[in-house]
Amino acid sequence: MEVKVIARIENDYKEKFGIPRQSGLVKSSLSKITFEPEFRDGNAVRGMEGYSHLWLLWQFSENMDAGWSPTVRPPRLGGNVRMGVFATRSPLRPNPIGLSCVELDHMEYGDEGPVIYVKGADLMDGTPLVDIKPYVPYTDSHPEAESGFAGDVFDHHMKVEISDELLEEIPKEKREAVLEMLAQDPRPGYQKNNERIYGIEYGDMNIRFRAEDCRITVTDVERRDREQEKNQGQSSTSYGDKKV
Amino acid sequence: MEVKVIARIENDYKEKFGIPRQSGLVKSSLSKITFEPEFRDGNAVRGMEGYSHLWLLWQFSENMDAGWSPTVRPPRLGGNVRMGVFATRSPLRPNPIGLSCVELDHMEYGDEGPVIYVKGADLMDGTPLVDIKPYVPYTDSHPEAESGFAGDVFDHHMKVEISDELLEEIPKEKREAVLEMLAQDPRPGYQKNNERIYGIEYGDMNIRFRAEDCRITVTDVERRDREQEKNQGQSSTSYGDKKV
Numbered sequence: 001m002e003v004k005v006i007a008r009i010e011n012d013y014k015e016k017f018g019i020p021r022q023s024g025l026v027k028s029s030l031s032k033i034t035f036e037p038e039f040r041d042g043n044a045v046r047g048m049e050g051y052s053h054l055w056l057l058w059q060f061s062e063n064m065d066a067g068w069s070p071t072v073r074p075p076r077l078g079g080n081v082r083m084g085v086f087a088t089r090s091p092l093r094p095n096p097i098g099l100s101c102v103e104l105d106h107m108e109y110g111d112e113g114p115v116i117y118v119k120g121a122d123l124m125d126g127t128p129l130v131d132i133k134p135y136v137p138y139t140d141s142h143p144e145a146e147s148g149f150a151g152d153v154f155d156h157h158m159k160v161e162i163s164d165e166l167l168e169e170i171p172k173e174k175r176e177a178v179l180e181m182l183a184q185d186p187r188p189g190y191q192k193n194n195e196r197i198y199g200i201e202y203g204d205m206n207i208r209f210r211a212e213d214c215r216i217t218v219t220d221v222e223r224r225d226r227e228q229e230k231n232q233g234q235s236s237t238s239y240g241d242k243k244v
Numbered sequence: 245m246e247v248k249v250i251a252r253i254e255n256d257y258k259e260k261f262g263i264p265r266q267s268g269l270v271k272s273s274l275s276k277i278t279f280e281p282e283f284r285d286g287n288a289v290r291g292m293e294g295y296s297h298l299w300l301l302w303q304f305s306e307n308m309d310a311g312w313s314p315t316v317r318p319p320r321l322g323g324n325v326r327m328g329v330f331a332t333r334s335p336l337r338p339n340p341i342g343l344s345c346v347e348l349d350h351m352e353y354g355d356e357g358p359v360i361y362v363k364g365a366d367l368m369d370g371t372p373l374v375d376i377k378p379y380v381p382y383t384d385s386h387p388e389a390e391s392g393f394a395g396d397v398f399d400h401h402m403k404v405e406i407s408d409e410l411l412e413e414i415p416k417e418k419r420e421a422v423l424e425m426l427a428q429d430p431r432p433g434y435q436k437n438n439e440r441i442y443g444i445e446y447g448d449m450n451i452r453f454r455a456e457d458c459r460i461t462v463t464d465v466e467r468r469d470r471e472q473e474k475n476q477g478q479s480s481t482s483y484g485d486k487k488v
Contacts, residue, residue: 001247001303001374003339022383039338044314046328050392057301057341059245070288084290086376094283095247095374097301099343101384130245130339132330137389139266140345145381148294 040113
């Protein structure tokens with residue numbers, strides 16, 4: 001079966017590093033979903049506003065060439081334990097389709113057709129969607145479900161420390177999302193280095209932080225737009241480099 | 245993106261009529277999932293037993309040629325109201341991929357590789373699967389979600405009446421599933437005819453019933469294997485005919 005891209009998502013997750021491990025963990029982060037021209041039909045979303053949550057089915061577009069692997073090492077298990085790929089939500093599956101539940105924030109209608117704003121996505125900016133479905137709690141919600149190894153290791157909340165000065169550098173409407181993202185401890189499970197300063201591209205910012213025990217300390221917030229003004233005429237700085 | 249069939253499901257739903265409208269509604273119905281030869285690797289399901297529920301992503305194989313439609317008429321709304329296809333779980337979507345949560349019953353390992361037995365599926369016998377994922381409640385379960393129009397019309401339980409004699413015709417291990425299936429009122433929303441006798445192919449049975457108000461009365465249970473014995477030498481009866 002040939003699967004078509006029906007829409008694309010836009011948000012502040014500009015690189016893999018920093019994207020929450022599952023949907024719903026960083027609730028305040030807003031994403032915009034725009035349909036591909038072929039599917040820009042207001043009728044196709046009629047009634048969607050009645051739902052509070054949506055399913056996104058999407059392509060693991062970053063991992064398309066990686067192929068599948070019968071076993072994978074979930075980051076949450078420290079990266080050393082191998083689990084069957086069908087017992088995980090890893091992208092390294094035969095059909096690289098991701099499944100994420102997001103909160104419907106609001107919808108707009110304009111030149112781009114219907115546009116859907118959602119919260120809590122765990123998709124990178126630009127990720128292609130292959131389907132959007134309503135979340136129907138009577139069939140989708142099973143709070144009593146047992147979650148194997150994924151449940152044991154979920155509660156990894158970090159305390160986030162940031163100075164008032166650095167907080168001012170983050171646009172007001174994005175502060176909560178940035179703090180939630182850091183509280184999830186975005187560092188890879190197998191790489192916990194207290195000395196290292198990490199950098200995450202989020203929106204037009206590069207957010208640098210250090211981590212120690214249960215505490216994350218933001219050490220710098222660079223705004224690309226401001227940097228560009230400052231650096232005019234100079235060579236550009238690479239913000240993708242995580243070893244800053 | 246080209247999507248591969250990774251597995252197939254086998255169960256008692258031999259025709260579209262009678263399949264529950266969503267997963268989890270007929271909890272007692274057992275299905276068997278067998279991987280395609282290319283994916284028969286016990287390692288690929290390592291750790292799956294730790295989960296109580298699984299997601300199945302599958303092809304609406306019965307509707308592959310129907311194409312997509314911006315609006316559809318959900319059967320639960322009586323078949324007269326048009327909703328946007330992305331506000332429904334209808335098969336008439338651009339990418340005909342279904343999403344169903346099922347309960348993991350048990351697993352077996354043998355000549356066919358790992359075999360997964362699940363309960364509560366809403367897939368027809370033989371449906372191809374494109375993915376199996378663990379159900380992870382912290383990200384997938386949202387009991388507080390609002391479910392738009394789908395919630396308003398959910399509670400359609402019927403009282404099912406069946407004589408002891410007819411009940412004896414149904415194999416013991418399938419009785420509960422048959423009664424649950426009928427209690428869902430399998431009749432199309434737009435076709436409520438009190439006079440008519442309906443017939444559902446379930447396993448090797450043809451289950452005939454009449455419906456009136458909130459009551460379904462089973463009028464006959466024909467077992468194909470027994471009928472075949474009786475009819476030896478005669479022309480075969482068509483059990484697919486719903487107008488019996």
